[in-house]
Amino acid sequence: MVVESEPCSAQPSSSPPIAAPAVAVEVLRARAYLSRVAEPPAAALGVFVAQVGPVEAAERVRRGAVPDAVRAATGARRTVDRIDADLDAAAALGARLLAPEHPGWPHWAFAAFDNAGVRELAAPLALWVRGPASLLEVSERAVAVVGARAATGYGVHVAGDLAAGLAAAEYTVVSGAAFGIDAAAHRGALAARRPTVAVMACGVDRAYPAAHSELLARIAATGLVVSEYPPGAVPARHRFLVRNRLLAGIGAGTLVVEAGVRSGAQRTAADARALGRVVMAVPGPVTSGLSAGCHELLRHGATLVTRPEEVLEAVGRLGIDLAVDRPRPTRATDHLDKAQAAVHDALPTRAARDPRWLAMEAGLPLDVVRAGLIDLERLGLAEYRDGLWQRATPRR
Amino acid sequence: MVVESEPCSAQPSSSPPIAAPAVAVEVLRARAYLSRVAEPPAAALGVFVAQVGPVEAAERVRRGAVPDAVRAATGARRTVDRIDADLDAAAALGARLLAPEHPGWPHWAFAAFDNAGVRELAAPLALWVRGPASLLEVSERAVAVVGARAATGYGVHVAGDLAAGLAAAEYTVVSGAAFGIDAAAHRGALAARRPTVAVMACGVDRAYPAAHSELLARIAATGLVVSEYPPGAVPARHRFLVRNRLLAGIGAGTLVVEAGVRSGAQRTAADARALGRVVMAVPGPVTSGLSAGCHELLRHGATLVTRPEEVLEAVGRLGIDLAVDRPRPTRATDHLDKAQAAVHDALPTRAARDPRWLAMEAGLPLDVVRAGLIDLERLGLAEYRDGLWQRATPRR
Numbered sequence: 001m002v003v004e005s006e007p008c009s010a011q012p013s014s015s016p017p018i019a020a021p022a023v024a025v026e027v028l029r030a031r032a033y034l035s036r037v038a039e040p041p042a043a044a045l046g047v048f049v050a051q052v053g054p055v056e057a058a059e060r061v062r063r064g065a066v067p068d069a070v071r072a073a074t075g076a077r078r079t080v081d082r083i084d085a086d087l088d089a090a091a092a093l094g095a096r097l098l099a100p101e102h103p104g105w106p107h108w109a110f111a112a113f114d115n116a117g118v119r120e121l122a123a124p125l126a127l128w129v130r131g132p133a134s135l136l137e138v139s140e141r142a143v144a145v146v147g148a149r150a151a152t153g154y155g156v157h158v159a160g161d162l163a164a165g166l167a168a169a170e171y172t173v174v175s176g177a178a179f180g181i182d183a184a185a186h187r188g189a190l191a192a193r194r195p196t197v198a199v200m201a202c203g204v205d206r207a208y209p210a211a212h213s214e215l216l217a218r219i220a221a222t223g224l225v226v227s228e229y230p231p232g233a234v235p236a237r238h239r240f241l242v243r244n245r246l247l248a249g250i251g252a253g254t255l256v257v258e259a260g261v262r263s264g265a266q267r268t269a270a271d272a273r274a275l276g277r278v279v280m281a282v283p284g285p286v287t288s289g290l291s292a293g294c295h296e297l298l299r300h301g302a303t304l305v306t307r308p309e310e311v312l313e314a315v316g317r318l319g320i321d322l323a324v325d326r327p328r329p330t331r332a333t334d335h336l337d338k339a340q341a342a343v344h345d346a347l348p349t350r351a352a353r354d355p356r357w358l359a360m361e362a363g364l365p366l367d368v369v370r371a372g373l374i375d376l377e378r379l380g381l382a383e384y385r386d387g388l389w390q391r392a393t394p395r396r
Numbered sequence: 397m398v399v400e401s402e403p404c405s406a407q408p409s410s411s412p413p414i415a416a417p418a419v420a421v422e423v424l425r426a427r428a429y430l431s432r433v434a435e436p437p438a439a440a441l442g443v444f445v446a447q448v449g450p451v452e453a454a455e456r457v458r459r460g461a462v463p464d465a466v467r468a469a470t471g472a473r474r475t476v477d478r479i480d481a482d483l484d485a486a487a488a489l490g491a492r493l494l495a496p497e498h499p500g501w502p503h504w505a506f507a508a509f510d511n512a513g514v515r516e517l518a519a520p521l522a523l524w525v526r527g528p529a530s531l532l533e534v535s536e537r538a539v540a541v542v543g544a545r546a547a548t549g550y551g552v553h554v555a556g557d558l559a560a561g562l563a564a565a566e567y568t569v570v571s572g573a574a575f576g577i578d579a580a581a582h583r584g585a586l587a588a589r590r591p592t593v594a595v596m597a598c599g600v601d602r603a604y605p606a607a608h609s610e611l612l613a614r615i616a617a618t619g620l621v622v623s624e625y626p627p628g629a630v631p632a633r634h635r636f637l638v639r640n641r642l643l644a645g646i647g648a649g650t651l652v653v654e655a656g657v658r659s660g661a662q663r664t665a666a667d668a669r670a671l672g673r674v675v676m677a678v679p680g681p682v683t684s685g686l687s688a689g690c691h692e693l694l695r696h697g698a699t700l701v702t703r704p705e706e707v708l709e710a711v712g713r714l715g716i717d718l719a720v721d722r723p724r725p726t727r728a729t730d731h732l733d734k735a736q737a738a739v740h741d742a743l744p745t746r747a748a749r750d751p752r753w754l755a756m757e758a759g760l761p762l763d764v765v766r767a768g769l770i771d772l773e774r775l776g777l778a779e780y781r782d783g784l785w786q787r788a789t790p791r792r
Contacts (some may be wrong), residue, residue: 039738039759076755076762154681236757238741262725283679283691285550286702295679297704304694306682329658342435345634359472361632363435366472 023101031056031126032098036230037061037074040242043122044069054125082230082375089231094220095204106139108347109249112275121245121274124228130170130204131224133195135250138224142172142197143315144251144272146244146265147181147258148290155258155290156184158282162255163188163196165308171315172197174250175241177212177219181257181265186219195223197250201243202235203227244268245275253278253315255305259293266293269302278314280305332381339364344381344391353387353392408589419497426454427495427522428479432626433457433470436638439518440465450495450521473481478626485627490616491526491600502535505646508671517670518640520624526600527620531646534620538568538593539711540668542640542661543577544652544686551686552580552652554678558651559592561704567711568593570646572639572677573615574779577653577661582615591619593646596605597639599623640664641671649674649711651701655689664691665698674710676701728777735760740777740787745780748784 006025033052038045047059048070060066061074090096097106129135145163147155163173163185173189175182177198189196198219201209204227207213219225228246229239244267248254254272256279269279272389279302284291297321298304303314333344347353348360353361373389376382383392401778413587427450431668434441440761444466445453456462457470486492494501496519509519525531531715541559542552559569559581569585573594578734585592594615596604600623603609624642625635633661640663644650650668652675665675675698680687694700729740742757769785773780779788 024461037759072761072764073759076759076765080756158682236741260725282682282699283687283694284681286554286678286680287550292702293677295700298679298694298700299706304679304691304700306688306691310695329656341634345632351546360476363433363469363472365468368468369472 003275004165023099027101028097028099029083029087030054031101032086032097032230033058033081034061035097035128035228036080036082036086036123037077038125039073040228040239041120041122041245042073042125043119044073046122046125048077049125063316070387072292086230086232089205090128090130093130093231094277095128095231098127098129098135100126104134104136106136106250109139112277113245113249113360115276116274118274120272121249123249124246126228128204128227128230129224130226131195131220133197135197135224135226138172138195139174139250141170142174142251143311144174144247144254144256144268145181145185146175146247146254146268147185147256148263148265148293149178149180149182150259150290151180151184151258152284152288152290154284154288155181155282158284159184159257160188160191161312162257162282162305162308164192166198166311167192167194169308169312170194171312172223174199174247176201176240176247177208177216177225179209179212183212183215185257185322186215190218190222197224197226199243199250200225200227200229200252201239201247203229203231203233204289205231206233206235208235224314240264241267245271248275248277251277252316253280253311255280255282255311256294256297256302257282258284258290259287260289261292261296263293266297269297278303280311280314282306289393330368332379336376336379336381339368340375343369343375347376347382347389347391349391352383352385352390354388358389400466405606407679422451422729423497424495425483426450427497428482428493428626429454429477430457430645431493431520431522431524431624432476432478432482433473434521435469435545436520436624437516437518438469438521439515441469442518442521448492465501482626482628485601486524486526489526489601489627490625491524491621494523494525494531496522500530500532502532502646503684504547507642508773509645510675511672512670514670516638517645517667519645520642522592524623524626524636526622527591528618528692529593529620531593531620531686532580534591534593535570536569537566538570538647539707540570540643540650540664541577541581541653542571542643542650543581544656544659544661544689545574545578545651546686547576547580547654548680548684548686550680550684551678554680555580555583555653556587558701558704558707560588562707563588563590563592565704565708566590567708569618570643572597572636572643573604573612573621575605575608579608579611580589581653582611582788586614593620593622594623595596595639595642595646596621596623596631597635599627599629601624601627602629602631606633633753636660637663641667644668644671644673647673647711649676649707651676651678651707652690652693652698653678654680654686655693656685657688659689662693665693669716670755670791676707676710677741678702726777732772732775732777735764736768736771738774739765742788743772743778743785745787748779748781748786750784754785 110123113121159181167189174197175185186196248271256265281294281297281302342362359366465761506519509517555577563585570593578704582592644667652661677693677698738758755762
């Protein structure tokens with residue numbers, strides 16, 4: 001038996017939501033049960049599901065017929081059956097449950113979790129997603145942009161600019177919808193009219209923080225609001241840290257814009273590094289405590305970025321997405337050779353002098369000075385008058 | 397025959413100037429002649445002096461009996477004899493000529509010039525120095541602090557703070573006495589009551605910029621004003637670039653505080669790298685063009701520094717001068733184990749709950765929750781009342 005999840009049309013979206021592709025209903029129901037029965041990251045349960053499959057895993061968890069590690073993680077909630085309630089709550093919101101069995105599951109993003117071999121970085125058992133975008137597609141070229149909630153005006157400005165630049169280059173900005181840097185990053189991407197992804201530490205039916213309910217609605221209208229927590233789940237503190245690994249995993253790189261020396265953003269960066277992702281940080285004033293975390297990351301090997309191009313170079317295709325250095329100011333004297341430059345340097349701007357005086361001043365042979373003066377005159381950099389030379393301003 | 401150079405007592409110094417140690421007068425006179433006859437960097441002349449010694453080199457340069465490369469570099473000025481005038485001018489100012497034959501010559505600082513094998517980095521043939529400090533002693537633990545003339549208030553503040561911190565750690569701050577970062581660095585060192593060294597692009601008898609004549613006098617009162625140009629030499633533009641290699645050479649590391657993307661400070665950093673010295677840069681706002689040069693250096697391998705301790709770690713003794721990470725804010729919950737933290741996280745701050753509710757919320761077995769609650773109560777992090785638990789604020 002096969003179902004399509006049916007997003008509710010009440011969804012405030014300009015384009016119609018894309019239904020999650022077909023997956024056997026018993027698999028989807030098993031994943032719904034599993035996503036609630038253990039508190040993420042559920043490493044032991046993940047291993048068990050991989051061994052026996054989601055349907056048998058769910059059935060055996062319910063009965064308590066599981067290895068000890070799985071029992072410890074699922075014992076408290078195994079008798080709770082909210083499968084229908086959760087799927088209905090999601091559908092009512094235009095959200096759906098995305099399972100690893102879906103063709104749209106971003107296996108690439110989560111393969112690194114298994115490779116990292118760190119229990120805290122266990123892959124999610126399923127994801128509740130809200131919005132029309134395909135998580136697989138948007139995570140193909142994605143950067144996590146994270147940072148302090150109590151960001152400065154500088155951080156908010158830079159986060160918005162970088163996110164807009166990344167979005168304009170068709171990269172997906174992934175963040176956590178928090179105050180400060182997160183919100184600025186989402187807004188920058190939205191301003192560039194590109195979908196952005198918010199990964200939540202609570203159910204996708206909750207607006208957290210409440211002041212961001214409109215921002216979350218805008219994100220869900222074209223991009224995705226994502227959570228591994230079932231509908232109704234509250235944003236407990238440890239869930240933010242647990243959630244951060246998903247930001248780090250979905251992004252090809254994690255960019256920290258502003259962060260204190262002990263911050264969630266630094267944790268996300270640590271997760272990104274453990275997952276083999278690129279870690280980038282934006283520098284700021286050394287007098288700002290909110291740049292201190294960034295500077296610490298940079299001192300420990302993160303890539304310093306100041307412009308979207310530099311982010312793209314760090315996360316982009318090897319040898320293709322190279323950032324060109326900033327254009328340099330040029331001067332009329334740039335292409336002079338050594339002797340010409342020395343003669344030009346010796347030329348007075350006001351009083352004119354003869355070649356012999358210039359040779360002494362520049363410490364050069366007289367014939368070299370004479371040749372240099374001819375060159376400089378041709379370039380409009382020296383003026384000859386009554387046997388004497390002085391500096392000239394080049395014609396534009 | 398042997399002389400002591402006699403610094404003039406008109407020198408505005410609190411401590412008496414230290415005379416340069418004894419060197420044969422004919423050597424000193426030869427070096428005085430050589431220091432004026434070629435425009436630095438005088439690589440070919442340096443090689444010739446190393447081959448035949450300064451006295452014979454001077455005599456043969458005067459006659460024109462030299463290899464072609466030396467003739468090209470000395471031909472224009474070889475008949476100029478200002479030896480007595482230059483030595484007298486220096487003495488009148490309380491300055492002296494320091495030659496490689498002096499025991500106080502900082503061979504370590506300039507040995508790297510020969511090793512670099514770059515003609516532009518030729519070692520100086522002699523140095524005119526003004527002030528009581530020993531160049532050898534002050535350059536044993538020295539850092540070049542350089543940056544933009546048109547520095548921002550941020551850059552000036554940070555340069556002064558870093559310089560004061562380095563000086564307090566008994567490092568010598570070496571800079572170029574220019575407006576902006578240079579002046580802030582010298583002032584920071586002076587504020588910490590430590591000698592500082594200014595390396596000039598003109599004669600040590602000239603105050604350049606003129607507005608810094610008082611600053612230069614303060615530097616010369618306890619530290620050193622240094623130049624490879626003879627008295628009276630004017631600060632021609634190329635001399636600043638040529639001078640920069642001496643800053644880079646005297647410092648064990650070069651610290652760039654603020655710099656544009658095409659700047660003298662970046663050139664000094666390039667010289668420092670070529671000389672095998674540590675290159676450091678201070679980050680700043682990515683929105684500031686005066687930090688763009690620093691960020692470019694950092695993206696190309698310079699060490700990011702934000703505090704004097706980090707500079708000392710970079711230039712200091714291996715494994716000894718380690719910068720300790722900034723102290724981290726601590727929380728009462730820092731030492732909780734995973735289960736304790738999960739229980740604490742689940743505890744409501746207002747309404748109290750029973751252990752069964754908490755087990756469900758935390759996704760933990762009931763016995764684990766009960767044990768955790770006992771631990772938390774002992775730590776003052778949980779409160780028990782009428783069979784129910786809630787979060788408590790720890791006693792200080």
